[in-house]
Every structure is written in structure tokens, then in C-alpha cells.
Amino acid sequence: MNYGVVSQEQLEKIDEILTEKLIKIGVDCVIIIDMAGNIITAKDNGTSKYDVYSFAALAAGNFATVDAMAKLVGEEEFSLLFHKGTDCNIHFSKIDDELLLISMFGKDISLGFLRLNVVETIEQIKKLWARD
């Protein structure tokens, strides 16, 4: 992928993967951002509306902060980044050095099931870029 510009086909395929793997299992909202806080794409289930631009800025900051803390204690990275709430949970996963996948989901999905699907989603997205 020519980072910085994503083609229409790439985005459509990514959106398909996100819908198929995450939205369909009940994830409320999934966003791909870069580490600078830009939104690559955002998908939701049609009922949840978040201010995705502010969210992306904060999420990138949050991820960068945790990453910097990991390095301070001698870890390469903290592989699980997860915020648990009463009605909403947020899960962060690194796609590669530049991109993050963020899933927001409610009580109906277990963290284990979500993680499994996130891993598969990321594999498929990576394959897509390797091809292009």
C-alpha cells in the first residue's frame, strides 16, 4: 500500500472485511486509524454514532502513550490494550507500525471471541496489501 493514499478498491475491500468479520458479529463500531490520528476508515452498525475524528486523535494519543510506557519498562509492546466499561468496551490492536484497528463493542460479545475475529481481520487486511 502506498501509505498516505489508499485506493478506492482497497478501501472497499477493507470495509467488506470489517463488516464481515466484526460488524456482523455484533461490534458497534470499528475504526482504522494511523498513528498520527488520521482516520483511514470507519464502519458502524448504523445505530451507534461517535465523534470519530476526536476519537481518533485521542486513541492515537492513548496508544502512543501506552507504547512509550512499555518501552520505559523494557517491553517491546503491550500486546493487549483494552478498556472495559459497563455498556461499551474498546479494544485496540496494531495492524502494523503505522495502523491501528479499534473496535467498540457491548456486553454481548466476549473479549476472547472479539480478539479471535480481530486477529483474522488483520490477517486478511495484511494479505490484501501484500497483493497490491
Place this chain on the structure above:
Amino acid sequence: MSFINLREKIVQIKIVYYGPGRGGKTTNLEYINRKFNKQIQSEMVSLKTHGDRTLFFDFLPFDMGKIKGYEMKIQLYTVPGQVKYNATRKLVLKGVDGIVFVADAQEQMREKNIRSLNQLYENLKSYKQSIFKIPLVLQYNKVDLRNQGIPILPTSVLEKDMNSKLKVPSFEASALTGYHVPETLKKIISSTVVSIQKKLL
């Protein structure tokens, strides 16, 4: 780095207000937030301490309308200016497209301005970006204090201190009253848009 979505024709541009602590970066964004409320769809996000110092960043998304059919989403950020926060300052600079350097024009701040500008040079270098290449505007803030008899550096001195090598656009300003705040913003947006336009084929 700006992000261009070819499908929805959206360009996201990251502009960072940088400069010494208490120089007026947050005040710039607060003024923009009040003055251009029609172009701002969401709340300003401020991560700050109880004493109103920026702890991580302020964030304000600004809709610029369309250029060549592309919707321009300008993301304005400030960094925390306090010396001890350089690690977080660097995080905010990640992927920056354009910078406004807000200097404090008070005489007693002369050293701090220069030190902060030098650190900006270093911080950009750590991302393999050059202060001489990135779109940059200098703002000499707080000139309103002149009327209160507070010693303010003459613009010629500020220019010599900070802009003799950079040679970028600069403005005297007062973030508190809004004097030259929109001009600063327009200038950095236009410089940044020009610099990324070659990507918009």
C-alpha cells in the same frame, strides 16, 4: 502525514501549534473555536492539568470546505509547552503536516522561545522531517501587553532571533484578542495545502 481518502474525497491535514509553555497555543485554538464555530462540528478536546496547562494536547477539527473537489478536514493540535513534557510533545508531532510556532513576545521569554524552536528542530529530525522543509508559520504572540507597559521584544529582534534562517511567514499577534489569529491560521492552511497538493492528482 496527511491522509487522503480517494473514495470519499476527504483530505485530513494535521497542523500543530508548537512553542514555549504559556505562550498562548491553547488560547489560539480557543479563539478559533469561538470565532469559527460554524466550521467546527465537534467539541474542542483539551487534555490539561487543573491549572489549565496542556498536559497532552488540545484537539480541534476544522472544516475548510472543498478544494479541487476534496473536502479538507484540518486537524488542529497544540503541544504541551512545559519543558518536562518533551516526550508527549514528540508524540503529538507524529505525522504533522504544518506547524505554527507560537512565540511569546515578552522580553523575558526571549531565551525560552529560542530553546523551544531548537527543540522543534530536533524533534522533527527524529521523525526524519526538516524544519526547513515543513510548512511553518511564526507567530509573535501577546503584543497586546505593549499597551500595559510590559516590555515586548521588537519584531525586528524576534525576526532576527528566530526567522533569519527559516525565512517563513510571520505575524505579530494577540491570541487573547484574536489579533492576527485567523491570519496565522489561514497562512498555515494555505502553505500546507500547497505542499500536499501534488498528492491530489
